[in-house]
Amino acid sequence: SQTIHQWPATLVQPVGSPLSLECTVEGTSNPNLYWYRQAAGRGLQLLFYSVGIGQISSEVPQNLSASRPQDRQFILSSKKLLLSDSGFYLCAWSWEGGTQYFGPGTRLLVL
Amino acid sequence: GQQLNQSPQSMFIQEGEDVSMNCTSSSIFNTWLWYKQDPGEGPVLLIALYKAGELTSNGRLTAQFGITRKDSFLNISASIPSDVGIYFCAGGGYNQGGKLIFGQGTELSVKP
Numbered sequence: 270s271q272t273i274h275q276w277p278a279t280l281v282q283p284v285g286s287p288l289s290l291e292c293t294v295e296g297t298s299n300p301n302l303y304w305y306r307q308a309a310g311r312g313l314q315l316l317f318y319s320v321g322i323g324q325i326s327s328e329v330p331q332n333l334s335a336s337r338p339q340d341r342q343f344i345l346s347s348k349k350l351l352l353s354d355s356g357f358y359l360c361a362w363s364w365e366g367g368t369q370y371f372g373p374g375t376r377l378l379v380l
Numbered sequence: 381g382q383q384l385n386q387s388p389q390s391m392f393i394q395e396g397e398d399v400s401m402n403c404t405s406s407s408i409f410n411t412w413l414w415y416k417q418d419p420g421e422g423p424v425l426l427i428a429l430y431k432a433g434e435l436t437s438n439g440r441l442t443a444q445f446g447i448t449r450k451d452s453f454l455n456i457s458a459s460i461p462s463d464v465g466i467y468f469c470a471g472g473g474y475n476q477g478g479k480l481i482f483g484q485g486t487e488l489s490v491k492p
Contacts, residue, residue: 275422301478311466313423313482320478359422366478368413369470371422 271296275360275372282379288333288347290375292360295341300362302343303369304335307357319343320366355379386469386483393459394491401486402453403469410473412445412452413480417466426467427454459490 276291294300304316315328317335325335332351336344343360357376361369386403393399403412411430415423427438429445429452436443442455452471456463466487470480 303479311485311487313468315479318479357420361422363478366476367411367472368425368428369480370425371415374420374422376420 271362271370273360273362273370273372275358275375277375278373279376280378282350282377284352284379285349288345288350288354288377290345290358290360290377292343292345292372293341294362297341297362297364299340300364301366302337303361303363304343304345305359305361307359307374309356313359317345350379352379384469384471384481384483386486388486389484390487390489392489392491395459395461397459399456399459399463399488400453401467401469402451403471403483404451405471405481406450407471407475407481408449408473409471409476409481410449411471412443413470413472414441414443414452414454415468415470417468417485419465423468456488459488461490461492464488464490 272295274293303318305313319325319337333347355378357374359374360372363369384403384405413428414426416426417423427436427443432449433447434445440457466485468485469483472480
């Protein structure tokens, strides 16, 4: 069966510091991968998605970037965090753009 | 861009009552999905619908894919306290290019 992991579960970072969130998927090959942000107002905002290694599509201009160095690894990064980057970050995977399955999430607080 | 209108935004019900929520869109979807999110966790898939008119049940949950492909509803029968959470609908398909369009969620509170 497939499982999806996110690390870390919680992160508190000062403004201006760098960020690296990791997502890994087990039990499948060549998945589509997605990064979402969920603010306190609870809607899910798609940030990035990837259909393969090194292939990243950005949905909204922002202070964040994503990379896919391996087939089942998806990284969300920032060089300098802003207060507005605080939120709940969710990674998801799917087969060929179908039903998406979410990870447990990372709660980021920027102070 | 494409949007899903999910209603109601929140519901406060008594344990044992039935619940109904729905999503509508001006766009056509080939897939309708319903997720539940508990506080501090990722959304969990409840029901997936792949065919217009399809009616699918999962325990006390029932969901339908609208005939027009522009809407879907989720019903929960005989609610219990553990049904508390936020329920999201999502639509997907060829026109969405491998992405899902999410509703804004329905927050359900159940009073014992």
